[in-house]
Amino acid sequence: MTSRLAACEACRKAKLACDHHQPVCSRCQSTGGICIYRTAPFKRRRIEKPSTLPSPDPSPSFTPRRNPYPNPGYLGLSSHAAIFEHIATDKGDHSSTRTLPNNEAPSPQRVGDNHLLLQGAEVLRHLLTAYPLSAMKELANFWLAKGANLALAEPFVADCTESVSQLFKSRDENWHLVYAGRLLQNSAQPLHFLSATPLSEFSMQFLGHNSRWETLGIFFTAVSRATIDIPFFPSLYTSEEERYHLRRLATKLSDFALEISLSLDSLNDLQLIVQYENFIVHSYVDGDQSYHSWRKLGDVISSTFAMGYHEDIEAKPDIPQFLIELRKSAFARIYSADKNIAIFLGRPPRMNRRFCHFQIPSCQIRDLRFGTAIDSTVQDRLAWVPDAIIGYRADTRWSALCAYLKEEVWELLQDKQDLGCAKKASSIQQRAEAQWQALPAHFRLQSSLKQCGQGPFERDFVAHVRLNHLHVLFLLRLLLLNTLAEPDIPIIETAAQMLALVVEVILLRDQLTNSGTGLIWKVAYYGLPAAGIILLALLKQHSLTPQGVSRTKILQDLSVFVAEVQIGTIVQPGDPNYALLSKAAQTIQRFLDSIHSDSVQVQTVPERDEGSDDWTALLSQDLWDFEAGFWQSLADHPALLVDSPLPGV
Template identity: 75%
Template structure:
């Protein structure tokens, strides 16, 4: 009888191994990855391996899939035509879930990526304790925060990853990288009777994949943005930043390795979205990297066919239908919001999609209605943000037909839809008073504030659309902008009492606060603001500027610092003029002042271009700020 080798976990622990394949009994009970060496009794030669060289690959050699995975193929494709000839195959919906049978025995993918990913994994886990990173994520989750789309899996992934790496020899990272790759190449199986636990078991514990690591390290990166001090990992901003960048880098490699296998699935799409969100925090909302990451997630949504009606698909368990609708809705709303923020065309058009949102908790499966006892949560945030994004897309289309005689009438219809949507919300979701009077918990307070901002932003964009020029704000847009600005300032002041319910503080400040501040500033400069609004607006603008200048919400080196600092310098210059001599602010209101034509006429441009042209306006050039530039 041939001698059998123990798995690495049992060998290192010097315990008896029962040699079960693919997982021994002891590893199965401990939920760790069970690894058997290919040549366990062969003496290792002592030689130093250059892990940084792509010419010296590790002991595994994955290769690319020679048969490209077509993913979803629609009605105009060749597959749709041939389906009428060979109707027994569903070429449009199943191909992205499986790996070709003749390739199951051989791994494929990008070997260089896997090598780099293994090196980053080794560097990260030899620099920081994995148990401490797990503790950070669990502490973050205990505060009520989570990853918005990967929410059902974050806790499980954290528990699973923390138990994976049970031994460390010279090449442990390469051995684990190979096993993770093998697992990532496996399709995710499900039937209409599957539940979330059975689905999750396919990528947890000894089935852990690169996607599992990607979700975990995305959570670590996000946790570092919300938790400023965690002594077992970081005590300074530089240490915090270093850990965040390393986790983001490993999350990037985990995603790229998974995608290189050319077998798209639900888990990869979830990781793509969360990776995009991580980059929006790390690189900023104006970063090309973030923009490209969102584009990749949109491409995968279409390739998976999730832009079609998910509710009528057969063979899907209810939880997976909701998960896919949630993925579509979050990616759809992100596309609209980022497009508006950057002034670029949206990439997901409702005309080519079946618009769908997840059901709210306590509602019947597939229900499009809110329930009276609906709970605040990431799914509810997804529903509401997507409903508002749908209206924003219609407003965007109206912008292209601004001179159409029917534009005002169509805008009126959208406004009625927005007001109806607001009234259909559960009463406890509608913030009708000051946020300070809200007695709910930190997550719920942030949630209702975000719900209100979404609604006000739709009304703001509608009224901005109907202006002849952004330099001529009327009373309706002044009132809406004033409500937006007041709420953003309240969020800034109460930030320590809020938990991220879908969007972070900096995004709320940049996306909602800056356009609102811009309109209020223009209204005061042009003397269009009623006195009843002026005092409150000056107070809000003063707080807004002060909080940015003292560095409580953004610091030099932060991704969105340049945008916010440029805007606040301009606002500060105006505030200084009103404090020193209120009559100075009336200069801009003189009739016939053609110099306002210098301002950008792009209705959607409240980024750096708007603030730069406003700062360069002659009415403000002569005013020196009393505070030093930040």
């Protein structure tokens, strides 16, 4: 006697025959509907007396218990697993006992967190009720068409966008709970691959009916990023307030998608990608100084170590080449972010190169026969092929190379009293110049950005490549200063080049496409330190004439910088980085006013004005602090204590 089979929910509600195929029946496969089978379809529901308080719908039904045996992730050489591995080897057992990321799906009775899942489902319902999904798809595709993308999730964004837009077709009363449960079931499944697995086959494990919470995380992260770069999209928002509201909702759903995935305690590559992109979107939404962004970066670094991606990725068996490159890109971008944020905030980095196998993705060249990108066979990490492709992978590669040198400079700062410090700094500078010369010619910006004839993405790319190189030189020369209040000629020259390029990026912002770093980051990370050094030099009566550094050009760049901040084209009140940039702009404006003032002129400020020593001592506490504290101290300089400028100035 054959057992009775239950129809899926979609066929049952439509009162149509179901062929009972799992995980997706034929009808749902053809119509694109969501296919879910109830765990106890023939069990009668007990009718209970109505309660005075409304109770939440129990769907999706699973218990919130966690796996009693936590996934330890990667365990290194000093762990117990390594010791037992040697014991197993001595006994002739060659199977490794060192624990790797868990590839077993958690038991359905032990997955997830019910409260977290219900919250995610509710945000999903609210977002898709307030905004049409088709319009969000159009926004994401429009953003992609401009050449922008998520730097690490780039291979999957377009497919995830299409998959999500096709996913939520049927909407009954509790559709958000039904979909949330299905997404959770898919997220609990491991991602399978072999050495010969192609990218398309790997991707199908989280697309279409296999969509996971991570799939939603990538899509809504892309939507949030698109609202930053696209100021006006009539089908979704026409005002700044509407744009901000959509950005917050999309970011919130990205947060829930990530947290639900992580709650399953089953690490995988897709989770790490979503973690990194979620950190990046929070740096835009909350600001680069936000503790939330800082904490999320720490979480990404923790996952990188837990998955063992700080070790030699190529040494692990049965990994397809595309996944090796993806993991290298993940390591390189996270490593670079750690160094850059640490320098920006003046905090210790958390990914020490001494405990990492430094690895970067290979450069790409263009296959002229097919017009497609192929990987080069260059093994030297400093080497580039002449026709390497400008793209996110190239930006990842270059940023990591610069970050490696920045970490060395950071370490020298801790040993600044060492007699060999200057010699080590000179060695780093030589390697930085060698790295620059090794770049393909079309990667190096040799003229002004305005004269660059490349496209919007390429122009932004070459600008950032140049700024990153100049920043390494800037940090080296900052390291060799005796005191921050007395900049020397080499650092002034480097700062002038950085400031001039940042101002060009500001003026040409509408002709650029984000190639890996946004405009605000370029202004805050490169522009503010450069402007600060130049102001200190002008206050100290430096002659800005060597190597073609023009005082007039410097003052012009400072004026443009201030004007763009003040009129709100870079940041507006309420933006996360507004306080930092506005404080810097106010200080620069006071300096510009002072040079036109009859009462106090920079040309006549004595070298040791009354109170200058106290101010210098306060300013020189930290060579790396170019945030609000630096600008507050600089604003207190005796030469900038100007009540009001001359009329008409």
